[in-house]
Amino acid sequence: MTGFAVIRDDTPTAAIPKGAVVAMGNFDGVHRGHRAVIGACLDMARTKKAPALAVTFEPHPRKFFSPDVPQFRLTDETAKLRLLAGTGLDGAVILSFDARRASTTAHDFIQHELIGRLGVQGIAIGYDFHFGKGRGGSPSMLVAEAPSLGIEVDVQPHVDFGDHPVSSSAIRKCLEEGHIAAATEMLGGPWFVTGEVIHGDKRGRDLGYPTANIRLDPQCSLKHGIYAVRVGRGGRHYDAVANFGRRPTFDNGAPLLEVFVFDFNEPLYGETLDVAFIAFIRDEEKFESIEALIRQMDDDSARARAALAADHGAFPKLGALR
Incomplete structure (x- = not known):
């Protein structure tokens, strides 16, 4: 295989590498617990001299079962794939999660998808991952059926942070509360977002802080406030300070990520x-005067620079997709 392959439901059979070892999961965030499963997959693949693939689902099954419930995803499909590509895996199998797949029993899924279509030699899975109709597939089921299937199964235990297992839901809660350091520790690197720079009201120019404005997913529930961030652009990284929120001093409008890149004056539209979010600086607040706001922005910038200098250039390890 050359590069990181992305295999989908409509990928021709001839283009699918057979005999792979797979890491199976939803992988929202590709956090330290997920990376333990991926590490087990990579170890098994090396032993068997086989390709190593992730098997995951899009959209997230929660979106299918609860379409009207807001879902704050740590990583959309592209971000998840870029993170998976940075782990050393050879590729990912993206399975569309729809009514047909939701009604497929775990036994049929194993026989038709894993054995029949992929011809897997081994499966790595987390201790709490379930699959198939009614969540009938479990790690214990895979272990029990492995000998008759002729495959090896590795079940990874939970990875703990403090007194609790690392989980996507725990990381979401940290981001919602502004606990960036804890989220970073559980993820194994900074949480990041990706977006296109859009035109804003140009108010930042008048304040001496021209910003690159990015509209995040409406379901993103990151705590509103000021952050030390690092910006990735064309393979280079730049230190910056950012506000995510509604700009209560001015219009209290729709949430927007406004990024001021230090020592940078090129157009980004x-x-x-x-x-990438490195540190939480303070809550968003309303100021009584522009002068007071600018004084606070000066202080925010100084604190952001200090936080960024202390973290030694951390940035997510992202792979290229083809």
């Missing part, structure tokens, strides 16, 4: 940037 229309470009797609990665923004």
Whole structure:
């Protein structure tokens, strides 16, 4: 295989590598628990001299079962794939999660998808991952059926942070509360978003802080406030300070990510940037005067620079997709 392959439901059979070892999961965030499963997959694949693939689902099954419930995803499909590509895997199998797949029993899924279509030699899975109709497929089921299937199964235990297992839901809660350091620790690297720079009201120019404005997913529930961030652009990283919120001093409008890149004066409109969140500086607040706001922005910038200098250039390890 050359590069990181993305295999979908309509990928021709001849283009699918057979005999792979797979890491199976939803992988929202590709956090440290997920990386333990991926590590087990990579180890098994090396032993068997086989390709190593992730098997995952899009959209997230929660979106199918609860379409009207807002879902704050840590990573959309593209971000998830870029993170998976940075782990050393050879590729990912993206399975569309729809009514047909939701009604497929775990036994049929194993026989038709894993054995029949992919011809897997081994499966790595987390201790709490379930699949198939009614969540009938479990790690214990796979272990029990492995000998008759002729495959090896590795079940990874939970990875703990403090007194609790690392989980996507725990990371979401940290981001919602502004606990960036804890989220970073559980993820194994900074949480990041990707978006296109759009035109704003140009108010930042008048304040001496011209910003690159990015509209995040409406279901993103990151805490509103000021952050030290690092911006990825064209393979280079730039230190920055950002506000995510409604700009209560001015219009209290729709949430917007406004990024001021330090020591940078090139136009960014229309470009797609990665923004990694390094530290939470303070809550968003309303100021009684422009002068007071500017004084606070000066202080925010100084604190952001200090936080960024202390973290030694951390940025998510992202792979290229083909």
